[in-house]
Amino acid sequence: MTAITEASKVFVAGHRGLVGGAIVRHLRNHGHQKVVTRTRAKLDLRRQAETEAFFNAEKPDAVVLAAGKVGGIHANDTYPAEFSYDNLAIQTNVIEAAYRNGVSRFIFLGSSCIYPRECPQPIREEYLLSSPLEPTNDAYAIAKIAGLKQCASYRRQYGWDAVSLMPTNLYGPGDNFHPEHSHVIPGMLQRFHAAKLAGAERVGIWGSGQPRREFLYVDDLATAVAHVLQAPELPHDIYNVGTGTDLPIADLAALLLKVIGHEVPIDLDPSKPDGTPRKLLDIGRIKALGWAPQVDLEEGLARTYAWFLEHEDELRAK
Numbered sequence: 001m002t003a004i005t006e007a008s009k010v011f012v013a014g015h016r017g018l019v020g021g022a023i024v025r026h027l028r029n030h031g032h033q034k035v036v037t038r039t040r041a042k043l044d045l046r047r048q049a050e051t052e053a054f055f056n057a058e059k060p061d062a063v064v065l066a067a068g069k070v071g072g073i074h075a076n077d078t079y080p081a082e083f084s085y086d087n088l089a090i091q092t093n094v095i096e097a098a099y100r101n102g103v104s105r106f107i108f109l110g111s112s113c114i115y116p117r118e119c120p121q122p123i124r125e126e127y128l129l130s131s132p133l134e135p136t137n138d139a140y141a142i143a144k145i146a147g148l149k150q151c152a153s154y155r156r157q158y159g160w161d162a163v164s165l166m167p168t169n170l171y172g173p174g175d176n177f178h179p180e181h182s183h184v185i186p187g188m189l190q191r192f193h194a195a196k197l198a199g200a201e202r203v204g205i206w207g208s209g210q211p212r213r214e215f216l217y218v219d220d221l222a223t224a225v226a227h228v229l230q231a232p233e234l235p236h237d238i239y240n241v242g243t244g245t246d247l248p249i250a251d252l253a254a255l256l257l258k259v260i261g262h263e264v265p266i267d268l269d270p271s272k273p274d275g276t277p278r279k280l281l282d283i284g285r286i287k288a289l290g291w292a293p294q295v296d297l298e299e300g301l302a303r304t305y306a307w308f309l310e311h312e313d314e315l316r317a318k
């Protein structure tokens, strides 16, 4: 096991994304001088020769793989081919090139949404592949599970120090606020903000409002990544990363309205699908490594809303 120090060279793949952006910010703010990044235009990680040439030249000590094709239910359901091909190609190339070029610690980003559809709650790491997947995102889930297994296989065969993190639903600065392709928090945030500007006296949300979900502020994920990079020993292949607490979607909506400063009644629409009743991670493994989240939901939403207001014009232009 080779833990990474502030002097190590760390390649963060996907640094312009929600996750990669937070990780780079955190590492740079905590003394890491050698954080390497590449835009997709400079280095398309789906291209094997380009990826190998990059690793040959840069020889990073550690890699955090936060590049990939990511999206909500609608995007997953509409573009399963890209979700499958892009993720499989990126991770296959990056994991192999990193191993061959002497990377000493490798972190792969999985996701809580690749656990089986009907998982017992809270979800433990060993429930992976224990029953059928959610069909709307199975192309993405199967690609990601292949990445997890690739890391676990190199770890088993070569003793390579590669682990996978399974974050719960993330939110925060740098999120995707696309009207159709965003996740629940950025989607609601921009709709409620528009309702405030329009002076709307009510807002609506899909479903019964009862399903319970867990949300992690993305800077807390970044502290988890830094913690795992620096951990002296990593006894497991996979670590869940979440808060260990959840709340009903209707309560999330009410909290967002409070943060936005537009506390109006919420209309539920029970004719729309609810999805799974509960999704909560068991975070016992990563807590045993000494990590815990720091930012509570109201504080995280307030920081996210402040970021959204600062970047509203450029987000609208995207």
Ligand SMILES: NC(=O)c1ccc[n+]([C@@H]2O[C@H](COP(=O)([O-])OP(=O)(O)OC[C@H]3O[C@@H](n4cnc5c(N)ncnc54)[C@H](OP(=O)(O)O)[C@@H]3O)[C@@H](O)[C@H]2O)c1
Binding pocket: 013, 014, 015, 016, 017, 018, 019, 020, 039, 040, 041, 043, 044, 045, 046, 065, 066, 067, 068, 069, 070, 086, 090, 109, 110, 111, 112, 166, 167, 168, 169, 170, 171, 176, 183
């Ligand atoms: N967001 C969540 O709630 C969540 C939850 C759990 C797990 N995760 C995991 O975290 C990881 C990152 O997610 P995210 O939300 O940060 O995604 P994101 O905001 O969409 O960012 C993805 C990044 O990957 C880069 N990328 C995509 N294709 C590439 C390619 N062919 N070559 C090089 N770079 C490429 C993108 O570059 P461009 O900027 O150039 O497009 C972008 O920087 C994913 O593996 C995801 O499964 C996310």
